[in-house]
Amino acid sequence: xxxxxxxxxxxxxxxxxxxxxxxxxxxxxxxxxxxxxxxxxxxxxxxxxxxxxxxxxxxxxxxxxxxxxxxxxxxxxxxxxxxxxxxxxxxxxxxxxxxxxxxxxxxxxxxxxxxxxxxxxxxxxxxxxxxxxxxxxxxxxxxxxxxxxxxxxxxxxxxxxxxxxxxxxxxxxxxxxxxxxxxxxxxxxxxxxxxxxxxxxxxxxxxxxxxxxxxxxxxxxxxxxxxxxxxxxxxxxxxxxxxxxxxxxxxxxxxxxxxxxxxxxxxxxxxxxxxxxxxxxxxxxxxxxxxxxxxxxxxxxxxxxxxxxxxxxxxxxxxxxxxxxxxxxxxxxxxxxxxxxxxxxxxxxxxxxxxxxxxxxxxxxxxxxxxxxxxxxxxxxxxxxxxxxxxxxxxxxxxxxxx
Numbered sequence: 316x317x318x319x320x321x322x323x324x325x326x327x328x329x330x331x332x333x334x335x336x337x338x339x340x341x342x343x344x345x346x347x348x349x350x351x352x353x354x355x356x357x358x359x360x361x362x363x364x365x366x367x368x369x370x371x372x373x374x375x376x377x378x379x380x381x382x383x384x385x386x387x388x389x390x391x392x393x394x395x396x397x398x399x400x401x402x403x404x405x406x407x408x409x410x411x412x413x414x415x416x417x418x419x420x421x422x423x424x425x426x427x428x429x430x431x432x433x434x435x436x437x438x439x440x441x442x443x444x445x446x447x448x449x450x451x452x453x454x455x456x457x458x459x460x461x462x463x464x465x466x467x468x469x470x471x472x473x474x475x476x477x478x479x480x481x482x483x484x485x486x487x488x489x490x491x492x493x494x495x496x497x498x499x500x501x502x503x504x505x506x507x508x509x510x511x512x513x514x515x516x517x518x519x520x521x522x523x524x525x526x527x528x529x530x531x532x533x534x535x536x537x538x539x540x541x542x543x544x545x546x547x548x549x550x551x552x553x554x555x556x557x558x559x560x561x562x563x564x565x566x567x568x569x570x571x572x573x574x575x576x577x578x579x580x581x582x583x584x585x586x587x588x589x590x591x592x593x594x595x596x597x598x599x600x601x602x603x604x605x606x607x608x609x610x611x612x613x614x615x616x617x618x619x620x621x622x623x624x625x626x627x628x629x630x631x632x633x634x635x636x637x638x639x640x641x642x643x644x645x646x647x648x649x650x651x652x653x654x655x656x657x658x659x660x661x662x663x664x665x666x667x668x669x670x671x672x673x674x675x676x677x678x679x680x681x682x683x684x685x686x687x688x689x690x691x692x693x694x695x696x697x698x699x700x701x702x703x704x705x706x707x708x709x710x711x712x713x714x715x716x717x718x
Contacts (some may be wrong), residue, residue, distance in 0.1 A: 318405060318407075319405060320346065320349050322403075323349070323410055323602075324351045324409065324424075325352075325463075327359055328359075328401075329464075331360070331685055332465070333465075336475075337479075344479065351369060351399075355381060368399075369395050369396055372395050374398065374400065380395050389416050389419050389421075393420040393424065399424070400428060408486050409428065409436040410477060411424075411436045414440075418439070421436060422438075425452065428539060433484035434455060435455050435457060436455070437477045438459075439458075450535065496521060497547035497548070498522065498525060498545060499546060499547060499549065500540060500541060501514065501525070501527070503526050503529065505656075506589050506592075506655035507696055509590070511552055513703075517703070518675070525546070529545065529553040529555050532568075538572065541576070541581065546599070547713075548583070549582070550582055552588045555594075557630055558590050560628055561630055561633060562620070562622055563605075573634070573637040577637070577641045582708070582715075584646045585638075586647065586705070587673060587674075587696070590652060592655065597618060613656060620668055621666060621669070623669060624671075627669045627672040631677040631680065634678075635679075639680070639681060647688070647689050648692055649689060650695055652698075653670070701717065
């Protein structure tokens, strides 16, 4: 492997002094640096990789990048930068500086790098909703307070903090603990916590259990890790993000949810965890067209809405269609007595019609085979017996897969 270097990325035509300042601090901290220009209007004195060299990595060639439309140029330079970083094997860490345009170019490239590679994005947009810039990855965003436009008493301090953060991450890797247990990923929500904790406890002697919070970004991060080939199995107990996707809640993980399962053909045990609810923030954030629906105020910041029978049927059919694309060993568990802590007899979200619509759609959609099966359990999802069934089903298909 080549020596690992710190990559500094930005538009040298507008942020040359700031990029050089960050580069010099990282170099002084003992790291070899590479300054990459993604600007298209010159200003390339002192850069190591020119904008033309980056643009040459575009799948359709540099002509796709150097166009007269600024918006299109930003999109295409981002595609080129993503291809550029994916083609390097010496990136020990990377830091980007940008306003709205620069951040839009840099963020997708950072997201494309392996989880664990130090990534810093200094962006004027870091004080708002940063989900588009962090994505499913481990991008660390720094707010520069002032615009990234000139060096001054504030920007020197804050750019220095960001530079040294990257240098520190590169110099001091987290201790590597030798662990030869295969890695599993699990999905959890507050209302399915008992189930997932019992499953984790039951499997942790044989497996390294990585639990993801099913909050949209959590599901995307889990899918990305699966796609990287770093895990040996999946216990996707909490598929609630699919309800948000189809009903219109705020915690969707996108249309790609479950695609990595089909792609990687891993042993997969899934279930209906928290598919009874769509998630919103405070009550004032709930769209007006949901007026009159059944809500549960989890706290001042989170409002939950019960899925209707019609929505539940749509969710079941969507999941079933995804499962039908899976050629690996699949068990999908139906907890017939409730899918969350709120969906329990006497609970605020207990709705027999909605539950039956969900389960019925799954039964009608999933094409069961010797390797793809629905498993119906006359249990609540948080019952100890459900956790035991999940463990037993996973062990069975895992042994089948590895043998």
